[in-house]
Amino acid sequence: MEEVLVPAVVLGILFVALPWLVFHYITKWKTAKTLTGADEQLLDDLHDAARRLDDRLCSIERIMTAENPEWRQNCLPGGGGSGLRESSLLQNIDSLTSRTDRLLKDRK
Numbered sequence: 001m002e003e004v005l006v007p008a009v010v011l012g013i014l015f016v017a018l019p020w021l022v023f024h025y026i027t028k029w030k031t032a033k034t035l036t037g038a039d040e041q042l043l044d045d046l047h048d049a050a051r052r053l054d055d056r057l058c059s060i061e062r063i064m065t066a067e068n069p070e071w072r073q074n075c076l077p078g079g080g081g082s083g084l085r086e087s088s089l090l091q092n093i094d095s096l097t098s099r100t101d102r103l104l105k106d107r108k
Helices: 002-033 037-067 071-075 082-107
Strands: none
Touching: 037 071
């Protein structure tokens, strides 16, 4: 009895269960690659939100340019007296980095 049962189960697993399992997951992977309707709706909503934010940013830039035409140069690094502040910030970062390196070396 076992001489017939074991090969029948093995053949059933090899030729029925294993291909069914492989094809089942292949179809799952193929359907997962496509966008669903909810995904497309979400992308459309995000695109609309990005477009509205871009419009708002352009409006803010127009208002700021009307009030102060030099505002862009003041925002750039090194423009409008912010260079001193940036250099002090960079020095603080350098000192913190060196202190962190020393502490890490002391730990080892």
